[in-house]
Amino acid sequence: MAQAPGPEPKRLRDDIRSIAQLNMLHNLAAALNMLGDVEEIAAAITAELRTIIDYHNCRVYLLQPDRETLFPVAFRGELFTDYATESLPALVTKLGEGITGHVALTKTSLLTPDARQVEFSVTIPGTDDDLLESMLAVPMIAGDEVVGVIVLSKLGYAQFDEDDRRLLEVLASHASVAFQTARLLEAERREARVSAALLRLSQAMTSEHTVGEIFQHAIETVPTIVPCVAAAAYTRDEETGAFRAARVLAVGTHTTKPRSEIADIPKEIAEQFLFSETEPFVIPQEVAMQVPADLRFMDDPGAVLVTPLRWDADGFGAIVAVGEADGAPFDDDALSFAQGVADITSLALGNARRLSELERFHELVETLDAIFWEADAKDFRLTFVGGRADPVLGPDAGSWPSQGRAWGDHVHEADRDAARLAVRWARDEGRDTTLEYRVRTPSGENVWVRDLIHVVQRSRGPRQLRGLMVDITERKQAEQALQASERKYSEAFRREREAAQQLRALDDMKNTFLEAVSHDLRTPLTSILGSAITLERANMSLPPEDAVDLVRRIASNARKLERLLGDLLDLDRLQRGIVSPQRRPTEVGELIRRAVDETEDRNGHDLTVEVEPFVLSLDAPKVERIVENLVTNALRHTPPGAEVWVRAVPEDGGLLLMVEDDGTGIPPELREEIFEPFRQAPGSATGHSPGVGVGLSLVKRFAELHGGRAWVEDRPGGGASFRVYVPGG
Structure with missing residues (x-):
């Protein structure tokens, strides 16, 4: 009589199945890292995951920038099941909503033999309310941030097991890195595309x-x-x-x-x-x-x-x-x-x-038999005189603006004071006026002119005066109007060229910033990914000290990413003016020592802290960031083993913070520029200047947020002395 197979052959089959799944999983993870587009990555997951885990439906959700919406970038349902009728609008969900939203909110995987038994589950519109399906949902997490969720469904009871959950969690960790990298690359491409489009638009305009x-x-x-x-x-x-x-x-x-x-x-x-x-x-x-x-x-x-x-x-x-x-x-x-x-x-x-x-004004003036003039409303300095001016004002009247003559100089001395007083009144009241006064012609004849004066108003008050004097030569007036037109067209084109140059300068700054961000994002990401893959492939066979070292590297590089993103977000908030200081009485010495102790130094600098204990009302987190950024800047830009001093003393009811080093110092021409966003002093102690150039900008802006200031000067004996004064509250 044949005997039923014992447990050993079944375990062997499971082991063989697990090895095959792991091999396929590693191949899929490697393929994901080669893709640079979010939709391509999602499509690869839904298509290839079927070879590892049997399912009827697979959906890949990504958390949108609003940090609330989970959008399905890919979904795959078998044609012969109820999943085939799912539509994109019906699948969009929110953080905390249904099984998908709950997994994203809690950052915890969920495996259920029957989705109907999960109290927070919801039914997708258009599907059967009493559908028996097994579900497996796993969050994709990068650092502390949720990237999205992978959801598998299959008709029937308990169609997924713990092995499936573990496999999907491993895939989710690889997918989160791939999605984050693809988003960064897409952001770079999009920024370049936008800058080029805006530049073309400016040139066309x-x-x-x-x-x-x-x-x-x-x-x-x-x-x-x-x-x-x-x-x-x-x-x-x-x-x-x-x-x-x-x-x-x-x-x-x-x-x-x-x-x-x-x-x-x-x-x-x-x-x-x-x-x-x-x-x-x-x-x-x-x-x-x-x-x-x-x-x-x-x-x-x-x-x-x-x-x-x-x-x-x-x-x-x-x-x-x-x-x-x-x-x-x-x-x-x-x-x-x-x-x-x-x-x-x-x-x-x-x-x-x-x-x-x-153009319309010139057309109008050309039809008038009058002398037209324009003057600055502030000091009456003439900016234009045209028209038939020779008989009344003389042949040199057209050059009066270049000679610095003001309106009123041409008025007969007997009427000049009264005329100027009347024009000042019209300017101050913002009203048009009409004056009658005498003018002495070059031939010595006194003639009367009637001057219609218009006050040109702008949102900030009078900007210009315009006037028409009767009896001007039509031809001369047209010539002067044409000259004014040429000057104004030239000025308009000059402004447009300057705007295009500014856009090009912004584009160059953007490229520099993107290169720095790309380097400083990819470096820790590569280290995190390498350490994580090593831990994964080692299958817990590494010596404990090696495993702990890898975990520490992951944590260290994750903190670098957190600091970089935090600096960029803080700079954006400060530029938009949505940050205000939250002052509290703070023990300054303890705050500074804590900030220095938490600053990472890989090059063995000789760091000295000299701080007097005293209490001051200030925004402690902002001041702590000032200390951290100044110390980090000194450690980055000085050779290994160099000396760095951190000093703080009370001064004028506030705090004077000094971070000094014995390095090469800062050239005078760069002492203002290095405090601007995305600016760095050329060169560094290591040959590459890490960071994206926002640390010193944040120092300056956090100081100004308190009503203080930041500056740099030479240190006696050589090196740089960065100083920040923060007034007390």
């Missing part, structure tokens, strides 16, 4: 003087840097407040209504959706659908990104980008990029408007 063409360039640029299906430009009517579509553009295969069929948006309706007139904002899809159909330029819009435009004192409009229906939301980068397009467009619209007004 310099040659455009019509509003329509400026808007066309703008809406053609938006889809190249902001994911959208359509874009439009609107202008607001100054009298009615209604918004009118100036240009409309559909992207790809999507369609929009013809501009002639798009009704103007009345003021009362526009105000309901105009959440800001200064900053970009997003109108959610469900709110956008509340706009009456005849006012929309697309029948089925997604979320709408609105970027206000403002030029001169009264010009206002908006650039509108429409997202895919039920698609991913617009992120902060999209708002920032759209603002860049709006800034360039607003500048171009202002220039076009001024050029148009100048």
Whole structure:
């Protein structure tokens, strides 16, 4: 009689299965690290994971920048199961919502034989409420941050086991690193693409003087840097407040209504959706659908990104980008990029408007028999004199501006004081005035002129005076108007060239910053990944001391990443002015010693701390960051074994902090520049200057946040002496 196989053959089969799964898992992990696109990584997981773990449905979620939305970048359901009908909008979930959101929130894997037994589970719309399915959900974690969740489902009871969970957790750790790396690479590519697009837009705008063409360039640029299906430009009517579509553009295969069929948006309706007139904002899809159909330029819009435009004192409009229906939301980068397009467009619209007004003005002046003049409203210095001036003012009147002559010099001495007093009154009151006074001609004849004076107002008060004197030569006036036109066109083009140069300089700074960030992100990431893979492959066979050393390396490099991201976030908050000091009475000596003790020194510097114990009201975390960044800067930029001193004394009711070294010092021409973001002194003690150049910038800004300041000077005996004064509260 044949006997049933004993437990030993079954264990052998399980071991063989586990070895095969591990081999396939390692191959998949290696393949993920070779991919540089988020969607490619997700697709590889859903496609290849089936060879390791048998499932009916696989979904890969990534946590979005809002840190709340979990978006399925890939989902795969077998055609013969109930999973085949799942749709993208139905799968989008929130942190803490359902099994997927719970796993992301708790950072803990979940294995259940029956999803119906999990109290916080939710049913995906369109699926059977009483569906018996096993579920395995594992979080993808990088450092302390959740990257996303991998979810497997299979019809039936207890279709997954602990071995499956362990395998998926190992894959999730590799996938989290791959996704993070891909996101960083995509951010670099996107920044480069955006900078190039904005530069091209700026260059194109310099040659455009019509509003329509400026808007066309703008809406053609938006889809190249902001994911959208359509874009439009609107202008607001100054009298009615209604918004009118100036240009409309559909992207790809999507369609929009013809501009002639798009009704103007009345003021009362526009105000309901105009959440800001200064900053970009997003109108959610469900709110956008509340706009009456005849006012929309697309029948089925997604979320709408609105970027206000403002030029001169009264010009206002908006650039509108429409997202895919039920698609991913617009992120902060999209708002920032759209603002860049709006800034360039607003500048171009202002220039076009001024050029148009100048051309119309010249056309008007050419028809008048008068002398036209312009003067600065502050000191009456003439900036232009034109027209038929020879008979009245003399043949040299056109050169008066270059001679530094002011309005009033030409008035007869008997009427001069009264005329100047009247013009000052008109300027101060912001009112136009008409004067009658005498002028002595070059031939010695006294003539009366009638001067109509207009005060040109701007948002900050009078800027210019303009006047018309009767009896001017039409030909001379036209020549002078043409000269003024050439000067103003030249000035406008100069400003445009300067704007393009500034954009190129910003692009160079951006490239330098991206290179530094790429280096300082990849280095610790590579170390973390290498140590983690070593621990994984060793299968717990490493000596304890080696394993502890690898864990310490992972922790050290993770802290480096945390400090780098923290510095960048702090710099962004300080630049936006959303940080204020939280002063508390603090024992300064203890705070400084703790900050120094926690600073890592790999090069064996001789570090001396001399601090008097005293209490001061200040923002302790900010001051601790000042100390940490100054000490780190000294350790980085001095040779191994160099001496570094940290001193702090009370001074004028505040704190004077000094961090000094006996290195090469800071050249005088760089002592202001090194405190600017992303700036570094050339060279370092190690041949490479680590960091992205924000440490000293944060020192300066944290000091200024307290009402203090930061500076650097020579140390007596050689080296640099970085000093920070922080007033007490």
